[in-house]
Amino acid sequence: MSRLPETGAVQRLIDTLSLSDQVQHYLLDALTSGRLRPGDRINEAELARTLGISRNPVREAVSGLAQRGFLVSAPRRGHFLRRFTRQDVDDVFSFRICVESFAIRQALPRMRRPDHDDLARLVERMIAAARAGRLAELHQADMALHRRICELSGNRQTLRAHEGIDTEVQMLIAYVDLEREPPLHSALAHLPVVEALASGDVERSVTAMQHHLETTWAFVHRMYGRTGRGEPLIDAGDVPPSQVRRIRG
Amino acid sequence: MSRLPETGAVQRLIDTLSLSDQVQHYLLDALTSGRLRPGDRINEAELARTLGISRNPVREAVSGLAQRGFLVSAPRRGHFLRRFTRQDVDDVFSFRICVESFAIRQALPRMRRPDHDDLARLVERMIAAARAGRLAELHQADMALHRRICELSGNRQTLRAHEGIDTEVQMLIAYVDLEREPPLHSALAHLPVVEALASGDVERSVTAMQHHLETTWAFVHRMYGRTGRGEPLIDAGDVPPSQVRRIRG
DNA sequence: AAACTGTCCACTGTCTGCAGTTTTAGTATT
DNA sequence: AATACTAAAACTGCAGACAGTGGACAGTTT
Structure with a gap:
């Protein structure tokens, strides 16, 4: 099976994007199109199943979006679409x-x-x-x-x-x-x-x-509703639903 | 044992960062301290071995740094520390x-x-x-x-x-x-x-x-050497060493 | 009724393994 | 000796699997 010389180049045009990148674009589109709404949770496993791939590429994509600030991550609980104030x-x-x-x-x-x-x-x-x-x-x-x-x-x-x-x-x-x-x-x-x-x-x-x-x-x-220019700078908007955990009084 | 009110805060101090995050800090330190030099390649497997962990967290960390622009990624070839012009x-x-x-x-x-x-x-x-x-x-x-x-x-x-x-x-x-x-x-x-x-x-x-x-x-x-304010905006500085591949013929 | 405790389930974080590609080292050829 | 070719090694990208954690729910206690 002699590999064709051009294989490399052709490949580069075809499979340009890794799965992670494709997932990222998919998610970015969902984010910017409003299909995903603030506070929504990203379920890695489910997303992987939906796309018919393993969780690894999904994780990389999601983690990247979180690092760039488009998602907020709650350790061991998952990633959520930001809320905006x-x-x-x-x-x-x-x-x-x-x-x-x-x-x-x-x-x-x-x-x-x-x-x-x-x-x-x-x-x-x-x-x-x-x-x-x-x-x-x-x-x-x-x-x-x-x-x-x-x-x-x-x-x-x-x-x-x-x-x-x-x-x-x-x-x-x-x-x-x-x-x-x-x-x-x-x-x-x-x-x-x-x-x-x-x-x-x-x-x-x-x-x-x-x-x-x-x-x-x-x-x-x-x-946008009144959410307080004057409010404290607490990263409030970002808390996922049930993270509003009671501080016992 | 009644949990102290500060438990939440304490937890946040205790619960260790994920391995990915730790690797990222490790790499960022290597990058900013000059221990890693421009053009250097990041070997995922080797890094994982060095740190005594699996490749997954390493991949996530590296991929994140690449997305933030601190590393350049060459598909299927790996990640490299940027060169600067x-x-x-x-x-x-x-x-x-x-x-x-x-x-x-x-x-x-x-x-x-x-x-x-x-x-x-x-x-x-x-x-x-x-x-x-x-x-x-x-x-x-x-x-x-x-x-x-x-x-x-x-x-x-x-x-x-x-x-x-x-x-x-x-x-x-x-x-x-x-x-x-x-x-x-x-x-x-x-x-x-x-x-x-x-x-x-x-x-x-x-x-x-x-x-x-x-x-x-x-x-x-x-x-920094003369690299040309006037040069074309080609992402030139970023090509890893051996990407200068021979065009056959 | 409210609060606490224990159990179950879903999900994240991580690990190991495999396939395909790139790189390199080695061999043959001119 | 230098170049072209070939085979082996190394590495990336991805898949599948497991363990531990957090959340929800039901049962029990105050």
């Missing part, structure tokens, strides 16, 4: 403004004509999608736009940070299936940003982006 | 400035007298350590100071991002065992930051911090 919303969005502003500052001086065209196309796609009522595509192009700006910054740390934020934002808006901004409004909101970028004016671009993000922030913020 | 240094430090400036902006309005005292004590400890030549303690207090500011910001995203940056910085400076800044100079450099914070002036504080970080940046930057 109003403070989490504020933390994520304020930090997001910080990161994306920084991305613009680094990206703009490096951007060339085709890059600007890229962004413009994305906005056009958003508008078209919004008009046609294709919300999924609108949402996807939205993320792509923000991500692209971070890519253009050329700063890997920025891009990495943005990935985390992005996932978190999706989780935030997934489980309050919100009447969000009117789609078209949401699409048009990106226009000033791209135009400012095209003008080459850094400060104007940053301001435009900040304004856009603050608007989104406000929409999401409104969905 | 000059661009990595620039990315990390410019982003660090972004994050810590943001941390100051959020932290300062929330800081009270005891918080300022905390920071002041840390600087004193640094100076004392520097004078006494206790470099490890100096280094530790240094990290604690920066971390404390992020904690005081009350923003979990900021704190999380800082943890990643912090680890990366330690890896950066661990493997070029550099003749760094003179210890005392390094300690004293934090004084303006803490003083500015105490004055309550946000902009002055941010400026002081930026200046401090830029100085450190310059020191580290100097250690």
